[in-house]
Amino acid sequence: MYSIQKFSALAPKTKAKRFAELLRILILQLGNDMAQIRNEYEHYAEWENFPASKRLNGKNQAELIDLYKDFRTEAGLGFERDVYLENEPGDRSEAVMQTLPYAVLAHNLRSGFNIGSVFRTSDCFGLEAVHLSGYTPDIDHAMLKSAARGTERWIPHKRWETPFDCIQAHLANGYSIIALETGEGSVPISTVEWPKKGLIILGNEELGIAPDLLEKCSLKVEIPMAGRKASMNVAGAFAVLSYAIRTGYKF
Known part of the structure; x- marks a missing residue:
């Protein structure tokens, strides 16, 4: 001091x-x-x-x-990427792969860092949109912007009054509702045959996906744990799921 x-x-x-x-x-x-x-x-x-x-x-x-x-x-220093959110070296002006008809709904995620990571992962693996509901931070949240690295500027996004409105809109357009969640009825990620269109539900960091939202899901996917912990951080788990969809999707 x-x-x-x-x-x-x-x-x-x-x-x-x-x-x-x-x-x-x-x-x-x-x-x-x-x-x-x-x-x-x-x-x-x-x-x-x-x-x-x-x-x-x-x-x-x-x-x-x-x-x-x-x-x-x-101070004679260069820009620092955590706060100075312009294009980073190596960023492209256009995507190089076809966007997948998969979106994600982040409901009641507390951490701005986690939801910012969801934006960045969605861009990296070519998912079509990020949807927000509950007390999930908005895109002007500083920690979200720091983790998103500018992707919140071009990834389509929408805030919904309730998560059920988002789910219903996607069901009406032929999307399967997919829960990233452990527990009864969940199938290992390596065995999934991915539907043509999907809305991925992410839940709260501590509480997971609420039971009334799980009831809307036709597919529950889990990532088997090899260590002592029973689950991953939600942002890390979403990255694993997104990679699995990108590599396993049949066009």
């Missing part, structure tokens, strides 16, 4: 690096809570008597990220 005297004695590039680190932490931990971000940041900005261009009054989250990038530049 710095005192004003100790902080003032730092070299200019070191100060800029410290402000960049501060903004990164605030962006990732507080997301869109700009009022709290301002309170935390302004305490240190006053020490430097910053001009308006380096203060947060009137700034939105996009301008906050721009300021973060400015401090990184002043």
Whole structure:
């Protein structure tokens, strides 16, 4: 923890690096809570008597990220992918494989990191859409955007008032409803013959998929565990499932 005297004695590039680190932490931990971000940041900005261009009054989250990038530049550092969400080296302008008629519904996922990973995985394996319901974070959540690496900008997505509305809409269009869940009635992922169209249901990190949603599923898929743990993180399990669909799908 710095005192004003100790902080003032730092070299200019070191100060800029410290402000960049501060903004990164605030962006990732507080997301869109700009009022709290301002309170935390302004305490240190006053020490430097910053001009308006380096203060947060009137700034939105996009301008906050721009300021973060400015401090990184002043510190002699390059961009950092966790916050600076433009195209990464190696990204393509177009997909190289046909999109599969598979979508995912994330209901009551708590973690912005997990749902951001779902977006990125959906892009990597060519799934068609991500659907959100319950208290799953929205796409402007900072941790979601950090994990999604920009994919939330082009993967089709929709928030539904209830998960049942999403399920019903997909049933009406000929989709099978697939649960990624362990337990009675689940079949090992290696034995599945994938339907032509599917909506994958993901449930809460601790509680799994609610029983009333499981009742809507015509297929329940599990990933057999070889170790001592009984289950995987939901984002990791979704990646395994998406790979299995991509490699096992019969066009």
